[in-house]
Each structure stands twice: as C-alpha cells, then as structure tokens.
Amino acid sequence: MVWWSICSKARFAISSMAAQRTSIVYGDSFQCSSFSVLSNPFTGFPRKFSGLNTTRFANVCDNYNQLGFISSLNGSKNCSANYRRNPILKLEGSNSAQACIQECTSHEEKNVAKTYHGRDFFEEMKQRFLSFKKHKYLKELEHFQALAQAQSPEVMVIACVDSRICPSNILGFQPGETFMIRNVANLVPPIHNGPSETNAALEFAVNTLEVEDILIIGHSDCGGIQALMTMQEGNSSNLTEKWVATAKAAKLKTKADVAHLSFEQQCRYCEKESINRSLLNLLTYPWIEDRVRKESLSLHGGYYDLFNCTFEKWTLDYRESSIDEEGGKYTIKDRSFWC
Template sequence: MVWPIIGYRMCSLLRSKVQSMGSFIHREPVWCLPFSGLTSTSVVSSRTRPLTKVMSWTKPYCGHAATSSFKEQQPEDSSNCHRLSPENKDLDVGNMAETDGNQDLFDLMKKRFLSFKKHAYIKELEHFQALAEAQSPKFLVIACADSRVCPSNILGFQPGDAFMIRNIANLIPAMKNGPSECNAALEFAVTTLQVENIFVIGHSRCAGIETLMNMQDVQSRNFIHKWVANGEVAKLRTKAATAHLSFDQQCRFCEKESINQSLVNMLSYPWIEDRVRRELLSLHGGYYNFKNCSFEKWTLDFKECNVTEEGRSYAVKEQEFWG
C-alpha cells in the first residue's frame, strides 16, 4: 500500500495542532505499514547551543513551513525571500535552462552572485562574518543529488542552518559496508559539529531508486549499481509488500522505504546510536513530491526500534503532511 496523501491545506495544517493518532510500527515479517496519523508534536533536543542565526522559513513555493518543529523561533523575515521582495526584483536574473553557450551560463552565474552579495551578504554582514569564523548548524541534511531537489530552495535553509550531504538516492550505508565519503561527512557532522537533527530527504521520480528496483543479480555492476545496492533491504521489503502493484507504484513505495532504511542504518554507527539514546540527536525522514509540491515529514521512534543481526523493526512518530 502506498502511503496516502492527506488533503489538508498547508497553512491550516502547519498553523494548527492536530490530534495525534499514534505512530505505526513496522515489524517483520509484515515489512511495511502505512502512516496512520498526523501530529505536529515538536522535536525538542535536551541540548542547547549558541546559534548565529536561526532558520528563517520563507514561502517562495508552497507557503509557510512549520517553525514550531524547532527549539527556537523567530518572526518571519521577508528579506530572506529575495525573489518575492519588490525591491529585489533584479535578483531573478534569468533561467540557466534558457541560456545558450557556456559563457552565457557563467555570465548569469556572475549576476546572481553579485546580486546575492548586494541583497543578502551586505545586508546580513554581521551574520556572514560570524559564519566565516565558525559554524554550528542544527541540521545534517542528506538529500538526493537530483538537480530538481534543492533542500535550501524547498525548505528555506539559510547559510549556517544545515550541513549538507547529497548523493544518488539519498542513501546512508550501514557501518559494516565500510568507509565512504558519505559516512565521513556523517561522522564530522555528528562528532565535531554536534548537530541535533539528521534529516534524510527523498523525492518522487527518483532515478536512483528506479535503478535499484530494476537491478538484477546477474547484471554487471558499475559505480551507480554498487552505490544504490546500499538500498537492497528496502528493495526486498518493497517487493514483499507490493507484489500486486505496478512497477511505478513499487518505485514510489521504495522511495519512502529506503529513507527509513537509511534512518535505521544510522543506528549501526555507535556514535550516532549513543547520541540518539541520550536524546541529544533526532533522526527524521522527509519526502518531497515535486509533481504536486507536497512534503511529508516524520521522526524515527528510537524507543520502539529493534535492530539486531537477526532482523530489524522500526517505528515512526510525529508524522506531518505539508501541502
């Protein structure tokens, strides 16, 4: 069963609390169950740390995002949404897809940079100078490398808000799979920057997940195949739960199932598991559907998870639908 889309308006959902209907627990051999409810319960860390500037959520695409999920709140500041500000119309200086020639692309890039310097950097000079000395992001975001899925654009992350990892299909390999650039960045963000939230963001029509679902054991594996094989458990769960569905529907299912697999995989890193156990770190999943511009968010329920060599089960909580 594909997770249902709830027909709530974004603004009313995000500005009002809805009654929690409880989390669902996914236990083998059931493989996967759909979300059973929505709640706007906030994730609050037990640790506080100075922030140079709290995330400023803007509304360039889908309306206001929920600031209530964060420990600190600030009033909305339209100056962070340059495209909508009348005095900053010259920021929207063109579309790269409509330009011809390599030099034109860099000319456009230069205009965008100079516009950023004029309308963002100079106006927030103190903030950017503080960032030049140190960073203390609240989030580690793992997102797909897909050019259509930019977390800063979609969710309004500002400089200093989030440490970013982007790879094919937003996958996090288990620790036993050995070192990679991905888990090196993961270690730095958790042990050095001490982020309080890890947010794995998947999306609709993911080519990496489609490749995973199409892979056959006899297939010769290139770099892409070897990487997406990190989602093999999610593929097996999907095949077991959705044998009656079309291939396209199976891919949509696996796009979300792979996010949960990555969340569980992170518990195989002892320095992540320790911080989650002590409630210094929360693990979250998100799914962006760019066909209808909607977003689903949930949090891994660590207390209900059971991860062993023999098998694993997981539960999620604080499920929300924005759109």
C-alpha cells in the same frame, strides 16, 4: 590583421584598467577589484591598505594614451598628469575604442560563450552572485563575517543529487543552518560497508559539530531508486548499481509488500522505504546510536513529491526500532504532511 591587432590592444586596455580599479558601487551594480578578499566592506580598500600605487597607475594611463584608447579623462587628454592631481578618476574610452571593444566582445561571445537553452549560464550565474552579495551578504554582513570564522549548524541534511531537489530552495535553509551532503538516492550505508563520503560527513557533523537532528530527504521519481528496482541480482560493474545496492533491504521489502502494484507505484513505495532503512542504518554507527539513546540527537525522514509539491516529515521512534533482528525493524512517529 589590422582589426585583430586593434582588438587585441583593446582587450589589453580593458584588462589593465580592470586590474587597477577599486571596489565601487554604481547604482544597482556592484563591481569587485583584486582587493575584494581583504577589503574593508565599507570602503572597498584592504584593511592594511596604504594607498594606491600612483606611479604604476600613471604609467598604465600613459600606455593607454599611446594606444589611442583614451581621448578624455574628466575633460583632460593627459591621463597620467590628471591622475597625479586627482587619484579618484573615471576612465572613459574613445568612441572608436568602444566600438572596437564591442565588436571584439560580440565576436568572442559568438565563438566562446557556452549557452544553455539560448543563454550564457555562467554570465547569469555571475549576476546571481553579485545580486546575492549586494542584497544578502552586505545587508547581513555581521552574520556572514561570523560564519567566516566558524559554523554551528543544528541540523544535518542528507539529500539526493537530483538537480530538481534543492533543499535550501524548497525548505528555505539559510547559510549556516544546515550541514548537508547529497548522494545518489539519499542513502546512508551501514557502518560495516566501510568508509564513504557520506559517513565521513556524518562523523564530522555528529562528533565535531554536534548537530541535534539528522534529516534524510527523499523524493518522487528518483532515478537511483528506479535503478535499484530494475537491477539484476549478482555482481555488477555499474557504479550506480553498486551504490544503490546499499538499499537492497528496501527493495526486498517493497517486492514483498506491494508486488501487485504497478512498477511506478512500487518505486514510490521503495523511495520512502529506503529512507526508513537509511534511518536504521544510522543506528549502526555507535556514536550516533549513543546520542540517540541519550536523546541528544533525533533522526528524521522527509519526502518531497515533485508532482504535487507536498512534503512529508516523520521521526524515527528509537524505542520501538531495532537493528538486531534480520533486516531490522523500525517504527516512525510524529508524521506530518505539508501541503
């Protein structure tokens, strides 16, 4: 019980101290304060900041002294008095307090921290964020502050939710460059299927942001396409099957064209066929078809091969494609292969 009481006081001291400190860059680490959102990026203080609350800070320091956690403060044992003389301070806990804190932290990590393959993923995520802020955000501050006010991407990307497919990583997209939505099997439903998060994003990207290109990215070993190729005819209560049924035309064409191939090869064929069917489905939206016809918007397909790390890219030939015929007809152009 005594150990738990001491540790509880240690945790209180840490949290209170953290709440009082300002944003400071220590060598290679960047520490944030409660002022981060409104702070001047060069000083770490709020733009309308009138000074630290010295009385509150001094009271907190007095509490630390009573708890016995602060044995030195720039060489002084009196935290509040020294702070009133010099408000820019470095707080140092006593050796015994530090030992207790470390023991508490170790105990909590063993019992609370979630681990993924032996590591605390959220702690790793935190370090990645802090690295991004220091090495990317602060170095391109003007760019990111402009993005904070508005976005004007030129390209919309529709990609799969598969965890192995990260378009920004694979294709090097930077913040503000692309407007992106991801769904199972990177599908675009036709307009008559009704509202969905995908066509809502399309409407915003085309009518409000006025993107100039739409790129649909598919990939090898797609679980959504495998579900499409194995699902039985008839109504299904499975949500995934209900969604991938959007690409039924791609499955039918695959079965008609390559039924003699293995199931794996059929899936590869269907993965690309579904991209082209989604490109055709884009033309069912009048506001998309109008812009494509006026050549202010272009529609593209892309395919990432996970096994070989290659990428294919092509463009829908609007003049040679049609959604009027049964199942529609498409022609592609400007095919390129990146390897």
